[in-house]
Amino acid sequence: MALKHGLLGLLNYGQMTGYELNRAFKDSLNFFWQAQTSQIYRELKAMEKLGWLTSEIVVQRDKPNKRLYSITGAGRAELQGWLNKEGNDSKFEIRSAFLMRVFFSGERNIDENLTMLKHYRTKCLDAAAAMENTDLSIERYRSVVSTDRQAFYWGLTANFGKAYVKMCLDWADNAIQTLEESR
Amino acid sequence: MALKHGLLGLLNYGQMTGYELNRAFKDSLNFFWQAQTSQIYRELKAMEKLGWLTSEIVVQRDKPNKRLYSITGAGRAELQGWLNKEGNDSKFEIRSAFLMRVFFSGERNIDENLTMLKHYRTKCLDAAAAMENTDLSIERYRSVVSTDRQAFYWGLTANFGKAYVKMCLDWADNAIQTLEESR
DNA sequence: GTATAATATTATATAAGTATAATATAAAAC
DNA sequence: GTTTTATATTATACTTATATAATATTATAC
Numbered sequence: 001m002a003l004k005h006g007l008l009g010l011l012n013y014g015q016m017t018g019y020e021l022n023r024a025f026k027d028s029l030n031f032f033w034q035a036q037t038s039q040i041y042r043e044l045k046a047m048e049k050l051g052w053l054t055s056e057i058v059v060q061r062d063k064p065n066k067r068l069y070s071i072t073g074a075g076r077a078e079l080q081g082w083l084n085k086e087g088n089d090s091k092f093e094i095r096s097a098f099l100m101r102v103f104f105s106g107e108r109n110i111d112e113n114l115t116m117l118k119h120y121r122t123k124c125l126d127a128a129a130a131m132e133n134t135d136l137s138i139e140r141y142r143s144v145v146s147t148d149r150q151a152f153y154w155g156l157t158a159n160f161g162k163a164y165v166k167m168c169l170d171w172a173d174n175a176i177q178t179l180e181e182s183r
Numbered sequence: 184m185a186l187k188h189g190l191l192g193l194l195n196y197g198q199m200t201g202y203e204l205n206r207a208f209k210d211s212l213n214f215f216w217q218a219q220t221s222q223i224y225r226e227l228k229a230m231e232k233l234g235w236l237t238s239e240i241v242v243q244r245d246k247p248n249k250r251l252y253s254i255t256g257a258g259r260a261e262l263q264g265w266l267n268k269e270g271n272d273s274k275f276e277i278r279s280a281f282l283m284r285v286f287f288s289g290e291r292n293i294d295e296n297l298t299m300l301k302h303y304r305t306k307c308l309d310a311a312a313a314m315e316n317t318d319l320s321i322e323r324y325r326s327v328v329s330t331d332r333q334a335f336y337w338g339l340t341a342n343f344g345k346a347y348v349k350m351c352l353d354w355a356d357n358a359i360q361t362l363e364e365s366r
Numbered sequence: 367g368t369a370t371a372a373t374a375t376t377a378t379a380t381a382a383g384t385a386t387a388a389t390a391t392a393a394a395a396c
Numbered sequence: 397g398t399t400t401t402a403t404a405t406t407a408t409a410c411t412t413a414t415a416t417a418a419t420a421t422t423a424t425a426c
């Protein structure tokens with residue numbers, strides 16, 4: 001239910017359309033949760049059915065009409081309950097098809113694996129560069145939507161992202177070096 | 184399709200039953216991929232239908248009968264193809280409901296969030312302790328199933344796990360400290 | 367005027383995952 | 397002798413996610 005609660009959390013900052021939510025989602029939560037645009041719209045409908053949201057059509061002349069969603073009292077309660085639920089969400093498991101490929105890479109030769117790891121390393125660097133923008137993104141959203149209090153926690157997740165990317169890069173460097181030495 | 188390919192990879196080491204695969208999976212791939220037992224059996228059936236596996240019933244007197252799976256030539260080709268596919272699997276996205284909770288934790292007070300983070304920290308320590316066993320586990324499997332060549336790559340994924348857990352712990356320590364100072 | 371981009375949402379099919387429990391056999395422990 | 401443990405698989409219902417593309421409106425750029 002994390003996607004639903006992510007959307008609830010964003011709508012808790014203020015009314016938004018599916019289109020705006022999709023953008024906000026991809027600007028903020030996308031590092032630790034991914035969703036297709038179509039799924040976001042689908043979930044919004046489901047959430048309205050659950051009574052967590054209400055919506056109304058906003059007629060526009062200069063652009064297509066849109067549906068504006070608002071969080072309800074029940075939605076706020078649901079969000080709070082979810083935040084307070086010390087659940088089984090602090091698991092350590094990762095889901096990574098890449099690591100699964102690495103696991104079975106004994107089936108391939110060293111050069112192929114070096115290429116794979118170097119490709120991964122490049123992605124690490126790209127991700128690290130992208131992470132540099134998170135602070136700017138937080139600044140931008142803070143002024144629009146929210147307070148320092150919220151932004152502090154956004155920063156914590158951004159820190160996690162940076163640390164993660166750095167860890168991946170170090171791991172890749174190490175793996176590449178070990179493999180090259182073994183050749 | 185990562186689950187299917189994980190199972191293929193394990194069966195590539197040798198014939199196994201669903202029961203054995205489930206245990207092998209949970210001993211090895213579970214850190215970076217998770218699956219319900221029932222899903223593993225389901226996938227095995229699907230893979231047989233795809234021609235990647237064959238199976239036969241083994242009659243036992245002392246235990247319930249079992250179905251032994253073997254990888255086919257088509258299965259091996261599929262595995263190789265998957266390993267070689269420089270796909271979009273080296274993404275950086277994580278999927279973490281925990282981080283989503285952190286993101287929205289501005290909705291709660293500092294003490295609640297400290298409790299949450301300390302709870303997470305404990306999980307980090309537990310995970311770090313569990314990681315200590317991975318080397319032993321690799322040793323055990325190496326002698327049974329495979330060669331040094333395979334075990335090297337198993338070790339790379341184990342290193343990733345250790346580095347990840349350490350990174351999480353450091354992050355949590357840092358977050359806890361910052362929060363406590365801000366109070 | 368026509369192609370493109372931005373806005374805005376919906377459709378459809380399929381695949382994959384979660385949650386939980388039921389079913390069955392036989393050995394071993396108490 | 398009854399419970400527990402290990403072995404071994406199946407069933408069922410549901411939820412979530414992926415992949416892809418279709419649809420529609422208007423502004424802007426060329």
